[in-house]
Amino acid sequence: MENLLVAVPDTIPGAAPDEDAAVEHARSFLHALGVPCDSPGTVDTPRRMAEAYAALLSAPEFDPTTFPNDECYDELVIVKDIPVRSVCEHHFLPFTGVAHVGYLPGDRILGLSKFARVVEMFARQPQVQERLTVQIADWLVESLAPRGVGVVIEAEHLCMTLRGVQAAGTSTSTSALRGLLRERPQSRAEFLAVLQR
Known part of the structure; x- marks a missing residue:
């Protein structure tokens, strides 16, 4: 049986997500669009937004048996x-x-x-x-x-x-x-x- 470890194609090869930077950039992005991030419902929105995109853009490696x-x-x-x-x-x-x-x-x-x-x-x-x-x-x-x-x-x-x-x-x-x-x-x-x- 031949098994190969497959690396997920990266947009930027070798780049690991910088979660803290993503949260801050999400906050700045929302601010630039006039979306406040200081209400009880939106205070964690930049973090949730960053996590959502990180999940959409990350696939685990797998062994294609x-x-x-x-x-x-x-x-x-x-x-x-x-x-x-x-x-x-x-x-x-x-x-x-x-x-x-x-x-x-x-x-x-x-x-x-x-x-x-x-x-x-x-x-x-x-x-x-x-x-x-x-x-x-x-x-x-x-x-x-x-x-x-x-x-x-x-x-x-x-x-x-x-x-x-x-x-x-x-x-x-x-x-x-x-x-x-x-x-x-x-x-x-x-x-x-x-x-x-």
Whole structure:
């Protein structure tokens, strides 16, 4: 069994969160927007705000357990409705939704719980949904050498629903297909059909 320790991609490589500085900057930011932080309900808001963003931007390291494909399984493996929580890099507002990840195994298979870890690893940084979708697909290709990979993400972006056009209830879908799921129409159709169930 091959195990790899995966480091979470950092916005600033090697930088550890400075919680005290984040709290003070949150307080200054709110002050600059005219939001008082001295009432009983807001006195701890800068700390809570800093902690919330630290949680949104931090993913734990994980061990992407892979196993030999001893059964020579050659059909689709699809994990649906994996929660996605990320922050739009343009407005720093959250976007949330689900990811559907599938692959056609090659010589190795991935532990099922690790699909959610891979999604989390790339989602816990300032993102755009298109890049997030591609990063997940490319990581699976590089780590597993499967015969095909498909990733579909459906998400609601608060930068679209709370500001600007304020189009509440809108959802954005992105996809990344690799290998046979891109090249072979019947495999692509099978993958997408499973997502409709």
